[in-house]
Amino acid sequence: MITxxxxxxxxxxxxxxxxxxxxxxxxxxxxxxxxxxxxRLHFEHCDFDGADLSGLALQGAQFTGCSLAEASxxxxxxxxxxxxxxxxxxxSFHLAHLTDARFHHxxxxxxxxxxxxxxxALFAEVKLTGxxxxxxxxxxxxxxxxxxxxxxxRGISFRKQTIxxxxxxxxxxxxxxxxxxxxxxxxxxxxxxxxxxFDGADLRxxxxxxxxxxxxAQSFKGAILSTDQAALLVSELGIRVM
Numbered sequence: 155m156i157t158x159x160x161x162x163x164x165x166x167x168x169x170x171x172x173x174x175x176x177x178x179x180x181x182x183x184x185x186x187x188x189x190x191x192x193x194r195l196h197f198e199h200c201d202f203d204g205a206d207l208s209g210l211a212l213q214g215a216q217f218t219g220c221s222l223a224e225a226s227x228x229x230x231x232x233x234x235x236x237x238x239x240x241x242x243x244x245x246s247f248h249l250a251h252l253t254d255a256r257f258h259h260x261x262x263x264x265x266x267x268x269x270x271x272x273x274x275a276l277f278a279e280v281k282l283t284g285x286x287x288x289x290x291x292x293x294x295x296x297x298x299x300x301x302x303x304x305x306x307x308r309g310i311s312f313r314k315q316t317i318x319x320x321x322x323x324x325x326x327x328x329x330x331x332x333x334x335x336x337x338x339x340x341x342x343x344x345x346x347x348x349x350x351x352f353d354g355a356d357l358r359x360x361x362x363x364x365x366x367x368x369x370x371a372q373s374f375k376g377a378i379l380s381t382d383q384a385a386l387l388v389s390e391l392g393i394r395v396m
Contacts (some may be wrong), residue, residue: 170196170216177201183210193234323361352377362386 170192176182178200186195189350191232193214200220208228214342215235222242233253237260246266253273257280264284272287282297286306295310299319317355320340328348337360344364353376362383365374370387379387 170194172196172198173200174198175200178205180206180210183207192297347373349373354378358383 158350171194180182182273184303189305192212196216197220198218201221202225204221207230208226209230211231213231213233216238216298218238220240222245225245225333227250228246228248230250232255237257239259239335241261242265244264248266248315249269252275253271253272255275255288258275258359259279261281263281267287267290269289271291272295273291276296277300279310280300288308296333297320302320302322304324306326307330308326310327313331313333314334316336318338323341323343324343326346327350328346330350332352335354339359343361347369350373352374356378358378358380369394
């Protein structure tokens with residue numbers, strides 16, 4: 155890894171400043187921002203592990219193949235940022251502003267997003283096992299083909315969304331709104347369902363392992379299930395569906 159004191163940067167014809175293979179601290183980043191607007195910065199394979207980036211204005215910056223393990227981006231301005239193939243286990247985005255941010259193919263396990271603003275943000279093919287989203291502002295937030303195993307998703311609205319391949323096994327989805335949503339694969343196995351709503355939701359292709367009849371009456375009234383799912387549920391009563 156090259157340190158920031160040995161700069162490896164280039165500027166494209168579009169004005170983007172490419173920063174490659176550097177270990178970057180808060181002081182390094184502040185120096186870069188003093189000379190270059192954040193939206194022109196593109197970090198590629200840089201190391202931000204453990205860095206305190208809290209409160210920094212990084213709107214529009216791009217991160218490709220970067221590592222941000224245990225970094226703090228609390229209260230950072232991260233609207234319109236782009237993240238591709240990044241690793242940020244246990245990083246904190248608490249109270250960060252991430253409107254229209256895009257995350258693709260990232261490993262964000264055990265990250266903290268509490269009270270963050272995630273309006274119209276997108277996570278696609280992202281690992282978010284154990285991530286915490288409690289009290290985040292999530293209007294327009296979308297997940298696609300993403301691991302949310304054991305994640306805290308309490309209160310998020312998925313209403314009328316097409317939910318593609320989300321693994322929410324063991325996740326806390328208490329109070330979530332899934333009304334009229336269409337599930338395309340994925341899993342709700344052993345998820346915590348208290349006060350979640352599934353009225354009109356199409357659940358025929360999702361794994362409902364661990365669901366009990368009492369939960370069906372409480373949360374799944376009006377939901378659409380497959381014959382196989384219904385047979386599995388009534389088997390608890392010793393009834394066989396032929």
